[in-house]
Amino acid sequence: MIRFTEVSKRYSNGHEALSRISLHLPAGDMAFLTGHSGAGKSTLMKLVALIERPTNGQVIINGQNLAKVKRGGIPCYRRNMGIIFQDHRLLFDRTVFDNVALPLIIAGHGRKEIGRLVRAALDKVGLLSKEKVYPITLSGGEQQRVGIARAVIHKPSLLLADEPTGNLDPDLSREIMHLFEEFNRVGVTVLIASHDLDLIRELKKPIIKLEQGYLAHHGDIDAEGAGSGLGDRSIHG
Amino acid sequence: MAILMPKVLEVDWGIGQSMARDLDKDMMLNPSDRGGRRSTRRGISLKALLNNYLLRHIQTFFYTLGQLSARPFSTFMTAAVIGIALSMPAGLNLLLNNAQEVLQGWSSATQISLFLTHKTSERQAKKVASALRKMPEIAAVEYISKESALEEFSKHSGFGEALDALEHNPLPAVLLITPEISQEQPDQIAALLDKLAKRSEVDIAQLDMEWVERLFALMAIGERGVLILSGLLAIAVLLVVGNTIRLAIQNRRDEIIIIKLIGATDSFIRRPFLYTGFWYGLLGGLIALVLVEISLTLIATPVRDVALLYRSTFELQGIDSQTLAALLGVGSFLGYFGSWIAVGRHLREIEPS
């Protein structure tokens, strides 16, 4: 699903945020992207979402070489994924229902179908009763769940979440992570950037660890604990 | 569509609240119906897609109107600027058309004055007059004797006393000819003029139309001027709309970024702004219409007074359906186009990062 080959990203100010990253996340898998702040997690996510382009190397998502996706093809490409942000990025002058409906509106679904799917998605994240309220009246955890409902409503095959629990307390974080696990269980490929090591350990999913732009570890978290070092791609390499 | 309207007003980009009342739960993420990349439009037939597309257009169309009416004051300000800009060329054009109408009337009443030689006696003159009346090109002939010419002249010129001092009447007798042919055939008029001038009794044959021709020439300049003014004001309208839309785009920058991340195409994002521009232009056209009508009413009375002085029953022609259609059509087109330019320029700059 996600394959990086020798990918580097240098920002226009000369800073190299990613250096020669090669990794592979098979379809249907779920993995955590970890590393200190500034390690390059968000940059890697942005390359997958085509928010940024790599300076070097090749990114292939779902069999599609992203270098071949032109500007005009980006909307269509993004419709196949769901993106979740730490700051939720909801439209605050629109109700919860309208926020969640956005991807379906954009894809041109009919209103009846939208009503049905939105309620199903809100039900899934436990916010069915909140469909008519405005996001500003919701707690942080609830807002994040609205963001998740919006990200999954169009049944994407890939789910990206950049520090989705960054501002949440441990219980809420656990709840959110389990939600992702559920989506993964029905076949969605999930990549989550997070540095909540306790939670990651609890979920027993493989990790991709970045250190100052380099791939430090790719595999089980326990192997990482032993400090097996750079370039360990034993699981999915 | 009428039932759609109230609901539509609360949506953006056609994003509607309370779209369906039927709550049937289905497990949304069903692995069996998920596929590869082509899955984005899974489950939507082409026909439904087209229907939804049209529906979105209609919704956005009315939604943007609802948005504008939610901020009546700022909407009116922008529309009024457009209206004033549109009203100027429209009003001037209308005045020009009216002037042309007046001139047409005058030029069809073109007359030829035949100043007879002093040797020509009254009897001869009357004979010539009746001969000319028989010519097919001539509609009417009026004989003005030396005496009545003098009388007329001293009455109107203010030189009455000076003329009294003269021993002889210096004025010639005149035959006033009204040609059958009119302004539309200037060649024929010229030929007739030639023919009449060649008669031995005729001293000078003069066409009383040169000043009309001069006026027509001046009008042509006026027309050109209105055209240039229209062009400049059209550019002004484009700039006003462009600037308004630019601000609207900047106000909704975050929103645009979010829906771009969700996979909105440029045309989807552009749509509400284009319709907003359209509404501004249409409203501007309506305001221009009102302004022109008010101006016409204001000048109608003095125009009627002037017409009376000329013993004419001329009435100002108001806005006809063609002008009306042109005003609204041009207005809404300029609004749409101005918005299109602004959106094209600024939407590309807004990208998620």
Ligand SMILES: Nc1ncnc2c1ncn2[C@@H]1O[C@H](COP(=O)(O)OP(=O)(O)O)[C@@H](O)[C@H]1O
């Ligand atoms: N747009 C940018 N321009 C320049 N440098 C950037 C930009 N975005 C991120 N960086 C730098 O790249 C590095 C990696 O950033 P990021 O991918 O956001 O890390 P993380 O998400 O792991 O905290 C950081 O040093 C950051 O300062």
Ligand SMILES: [Mg+2]
């Ligand atoms: Mg980050």
